[in-house]
Amino acid sequence: MRALPAFFLALLCSLPALATSHRFNAPEFNAGEAGYLSAGNSGGSWTPRIPGLTRPAGNPHMFPTTFTDTGFAVTCTPVCGIGDSFSTSLLMSGFTLQVYPYQGDPMIGTLTLLTQPIILRGSSGIAIAKFTLTGDLVACTNSTCNDELFGLDVNIHGYAKLTYSLVSGKLTVSSVSYVLPEPSSLVLFGTGLLSVIARVRFRAGRKGTSPAIRESV
Secondary structure: OOHHHHHHHHHHHHHHHHOOOOOOOOHHHOOEEEEEEOHHHOEEEEEEEOOOOOOOOOOOOEOOEEEEEEEEEEEEEOOOOOOOEEEEEEEEEEEEEOOOOOOOOEEEEEEEEEEOOEEOOOOEEEEEEEEEEEEEEEEEOOOOOOOEEEEEEEEEEEEEEEEEEEEOOEEEEEEEEEEOOOHHHHHHHHHHHHHHHHHHHHHHHHHHOOHHHHHHO
């Protein structure tokens, strides 16, 4: 009798592996990284983390892709100058999966990365800005997408790093990148931060105690 519940438990555990569609839009499921270089408008890469989909080797939930087609726009308010603000919009398409067993398979659809306004502090440098990355992608075995492998609903919020230069009123953004830590990394970071704060407060408390009180203790 015990074998029957065990069989059904094993069957339930195998269902995610049999599914062909993995759709999500929760930020913690989209933890990953992306990068764009404007040189030659060559596009860049995007590596999403998909907990519901497992690779047979390497990092089991990370799926590297590259994108080739981009549309990048910089909007300055009121003009492009130090003290003024700018925002960027990056449209990404032409994705191709770069990991076995989907090596070379296309991802049909687009992603749009939009940053909030950034104040120019100097003629060149690195700016950090809040961003949203949204869009829909479907992984397919061919460009006509007759056979769907899995789909993604992307809705990510975080901070992006932009490298820029300002010359004669013309603003150029040479690269855009973001990295989102996994939930476990966030927990570890938060725990470490709390321990540091506790230690600082403890030391501050000891310094604030008079020598006479310390001697009596």
